[in-house]
Amino acid sequence: MAIVTSGIKPEQVKEIEEILRSTGFFYEFEIETALGIAEETLTRGSEKSGYYWLTIKNESTLEAFANYGRNPFSVHSWDLYWIAVHENSRNRKLGSLLLKAVEEDVKRMGGKILWAETSGRPLYSSTERFYGSNGYTLQASLKEFYGPGDPKQIYSKTL
Secondary structure, three states: OOOEEEOOOHHHHHHHHHHHHHHOOOOHHHHHHHHHHHHHHHHHHHHHHOOEEEEEEOOOOEEEEEEEEEOOOOOOEEEEEEEEEOHHHOOOOHHHHHHHHHHHHHHHOOOOEEEEEEEOOHHHHHHHHHHHHOOOEEEEEEEEEEEOOEEEEEEEEEO
């Protein structure tokens, strides 16, 4: 049974990296950014850094994580920065479980809309289906945003 827990620990930073690398989805600079956010959270805490984390762990290691925060340019919008499931743990609905937990946490903290961005490359078709099946609506597609043939897909859900 998957249990969602709040926050991250220093020893989990390497596991976060392993999850991101296992997917084969992310550019190197994206992985480095995620690790920087993890380090900032550990150094400053969630309240000061603005980064919140939820994780799913099996008996020994992390299987999935999500990272999110309030958008400082909105009175009610929050951003989902990262949601990732280890390749070995995919197709077990861990992403949906984690996403629902993020939504509940955001609502608890006063958020009204959760925004999620993803690539529009063919590799990400499963990610786009994931957002759609979890009640998210595609709000915009920014062509060539990440690179040639790589649009930014912006989804949202009113909570």
